[in-house]
Amino acid sequence: MSLPLSKYVWFDGKFVPLDKAKVPITTHAIHYGTSIFEGIRAYWNKKNLFVFRLEEHVRRFRRSGQFYNISLNFSDKQISDAIINLCKKNTMKKSCYIRPFYFIGDYGINLHVTEKAPTSVAIFSFPFGDLFNKNGITAGISTWRKFSDMSTPPQAKMGGNYLNSIIATQEAKRNGFDEAILLDHNGNVSEAPGENIFMVKNGQLITPPLSSSALEGITRDAIIKIGKDLDIEVSEREVTRSELMVSEEVFLTGTAAEITPIISIDRKKIGNGKPGDITKKMMDEYSDIVMNQNDDYSYWLTSVY
Ligand SMILES: Cc1ncc(COP(=O)(O)O)c(C=O)c1O
Structure with missing residues (x-):
């Protein structure tokens, strides 16, 4: 299933075109699942786009990494602003799903994950309707x-x-x-x-x-x-x-x-x-x-x- 991803993604502090956001094959997260993610929705009511419970999602985003001492090298404000600005950059005027994630990058085959393990953060989004049949x-x-x-x-x-x-x-x-x-x-x-x-x-x-x-x-x-x-x-x-x-x-x-x-x-x-x-x-x-x-x-x- 390939998603109708929006043109720009946010990657380590910058907006980049989707095809420029790449990671090396040595990325630790690919080998060991050391990635942290959130799923957020924003709703378009024909007048404005509203992100639902942004603060709570950003709080949980950081906390998820804390169990494993995986660092999120951006403040909550920076992540919240990046989410809002990504919607703007993509001139999103449809209800959409927003996926922020951070992950351990090149850290060899080391299972001793510490705060020093290098991490990257990215956010992508795509227009999204119902996941399931709402009739049940x-x-x-x-x-x-x-x-x-x-x-x-x-x-x-x-x-x-x-x-x-x-x-x-x-x-x-x-x-x-x-x-x-x-x-x-x-x-x-x-x-x-x-x-x-x-x-x-x-x-x-x-x-x-x-x-x-x-x-x-x-x-x-x-x-x-x-x-x-x-x-x-x-x-x-x-x-x-x-x-x-x-x-x-x-x-x-x-x-x-x-x-x-x-x-x-x-x-x-x-x-x-x-x-x-x-x-x-x-x-x-x-x-x-x-x-x-x-x-x-x-x-x-x-x-x-
Ligand atoms: C395992 C699991 N349980 C529950 C939920 C529902 O959580 P939320 O309402 O915060 O999306 C999610 C989705 O994030 C999930 O992945």
Whole structure:
């Protein structure tokens, strides 16, 4: 799948044409997965382009490298400005996806990664619509478990960690499902390969805690806040596989997936097999918020123009 990438990318402090942004084959990240990335969306509402929760994404970007002492040699302000200015440089006037990443460059075959390992930072973007069918997708419980803090830090959004997501996705697709759901090291529900998961039980919103190796998702956090503001009870607690199967509604959250209903798990219908009322409410609220149609949450948006 080749992406409709925008003409300019930001590479180590400069805007360069896409075909000029190259790395050597000795790049450490290619060999060992020592890359850190974020996925950010910006929304075009026909008047302006709004980056959703930019500050939170930039904060997580830096923190992901800290688990491994991998340095991000630009300040948060420089990264935020680079993201905004990249949209401007590409005269982006469509909703888009923005991918900032930094990675260890030429560091030989050295596994002793320290702050001194050389790093580069790049950002690219492309126009982007829906990742999944918003009428609902099917999911299968993966036989692969989500890795836990017993092996590598689940909160580090790093290249190497996504091999677990890739193998779970391959299995789900082989079995005819749209998406995988991973269980944690104890057999409780963790998350999907690139999304957090919520279920509705007795009208309450429930999502697995970070101790179930779920990423501290920025969309997850948004849904928790929106739910509470709507006077829906929200809890972060362990979720068993069996209660997920008989829950009233299930949906995924993520920057790329936004809010995506799950209508069946392992071919067993969730609720009546259609997106539930709370899921639909969350989808509506979320799309109003990202399009700057809800003043209560406009502080989550950074305007580009
Ligand atoms: C493993 C994983 N879980 C959850 C999410 C959702 O996080 P966010 O809402 O911050 O995009 C992502 C995407 O970044 C992810 O890669």
